Amino acid sequence: MTTTYAPERTTGRGQTVQLNTIEMHYEEYGTGKPLVLLHGFGGCAQNWYPFIAELSEHHRLIVVDLRGHGYSTNPGNRFTHREAANDVFLLLEKLGVGQFSAMGISSGGMALLHMATSQPERIDSMVLISATTHFPDQARAIMRRASMATMPQPVQEMYRECAKRGDEQIRQLISQFNAFAENYDDMNFTKQSLSTITARTLIVHGDRDNFFPVEIPVSIYRSIPDAELWIVPGGDHAPIYDSTVPFTSTALRFLRGPDSMPDFTPD
Numbered sequence: 001m002t003t004t005y006a007p008e009r010t011t012g013r014g015q016t017v018q019l020n021t022i023e024m025h026y027e028e029y030g031t032g033k034p035l036v037l038l039h040g041f042g043g044c045a046q047n048w049y050p051f052i053a054e055l056s057e058h059h060r061l062i063v064v065d066l067r068g069h070g071y072s073t074n075p076g077n078r079f080t081h082r083e084a085a086n087d088v089f090l091l092l093e094k095l096g097v098g099q100f101s102a103m104g105i106s107s108g109g110m111a112l113l114h115m116a117t118s119q120p121e122r123i124d125s126m127v128l129i130s131a132t133t134h135f136p137d138q139a140r141a142i143m144r145r146a147s148m149a150t151m152p153q154p155v156q157e158m159y160r161e162c163a164k165r166g167d168e169q170i171r172q173l174i175s176q177f178n179a180f181a182e183n184y185d186d187m188n189f190t191k192q193s194l195s196t197i198t199a200r201t202l203i204v205h206g207d208r209d210n211f212f213p214v215e216i217p218v219s220i221y222r223s224i225p226d227a228e229l230w231i232v233p234g235g236d237h238a239p240i241y242d243s244t245v246p247f248t249s250t251a252l253r254f255l256r257g258p259d260s261m262p263d264f265t266p267d
Contacts, residue, residue, distance in 0.1 A: 014045070016071060019090045025071035026091060027063040030056030033124075034100040035255070036088065037063045038108025040130070040238060041079075042155065042173055044070030044162035047105060050241070054248045059255070062095065064088060066111070068173060071164050079176040080186040081107060085114035089122075101255055103127040105238050106211075110187055116197045117189070123199040127251050130205055130238045132212040133189035133220060135180060139211040144181040146174060194223035201227040202254045204247070206235025228254065 013027040027045050029052055037055075039047040045063040048055075055061055066084045068074030088111065092100065101124050104112040109131025116123050135143070148156055148170065163169040180186075201224045205217035214231060221229035230250070232239040240247040 017091065017094050019087055021075055022067050023073045024087060024091055025065040029061040030059055032059045034097045035059035035061050036100055036102040037061060038104040038111055040106035040108055041177055042159050046162060051248050058252055070162050077172050081110040082114050082186055084111040088115065099124055101125045105129045106131060113189055116199050117193050120196055120198045125200040125255055127202045127204060129240055130209060132187060132216050134187050140181040142211060143177055146177050191223040194220060195225060197224045202230060203227060204230045206232045206237060206239035208234060209237045211237050
């Protein structure tokens with residue numbers, strides 16, 4: 001499988017706004033109902049480029065560089081998914097966006113869980129891709145030892161392409177990623193907290209995910225009241241980049257409403 005995490009930037013659609021202590025970069029495409037797109041850790045808005053053309057035919061896309069990623073700054077050199085969620089809400093207030101739909105990859109999906117539990121009335125529907133409620137031991141082991149040398153080649157290339165301020169930004173991001181291994185507060189969602197989510201939710205997860213075993217997305221599916229589950233056979237972390245996975249068409253059908261959605265729920 002050829003993975004394309006961060007194709008080269010080919011557009012000039014980006015803008016930057018001041019949000020408290022950080023400058024947040026975002027890009028907009030298309031018109032219609034707002035659809036917020038959040039990348040994974042170490043990535044940037046470019047992670048969504050393979051999907052933007054088709055998605056923007058149906059939605060106003062708001063594609064974010066999370067704090068410290070891409071062109072966004074992070075003077076405090078600290079990252080939590082809770083803070084990332086708050087940043088996105090502040091950006092949406094600046095843009096005058098009330099209700100919206102959203103999709104998040106890995107850390108982007110984890111930020112969405114914070115958003116959907118803190119202000120559930122704001123999110124109509126969301127797609128969680130390779131997200132988790134907590135960091136299991138196998139993920140913490142990867143986080144603890146992570147470095148440019150230990151990352152797979154495609155992930156190294158993504159970090160280099162997305163870190164717009166170069167090697168120092170890469171070092172800061174890897175240090176923040178390492179710190180996740182000892183953080184037990186930021187990602188700590190219970191079945192009770194997930195039960196407060198009112199957004200229609202599609203959970204997308206590879207059954208070979210090396211960070212978060214398949215039991216986690218199954219648990220999320222069973223805890224969120226209006227959820228659908230799509231386990232991608234043979235899929236690894238963020239399986240949507242596999243050209244054989246019909247991600248964009250499936251996500252658009254889901255966002256259109258329940259009558260358009262194929263049934264991915266377990267028997």
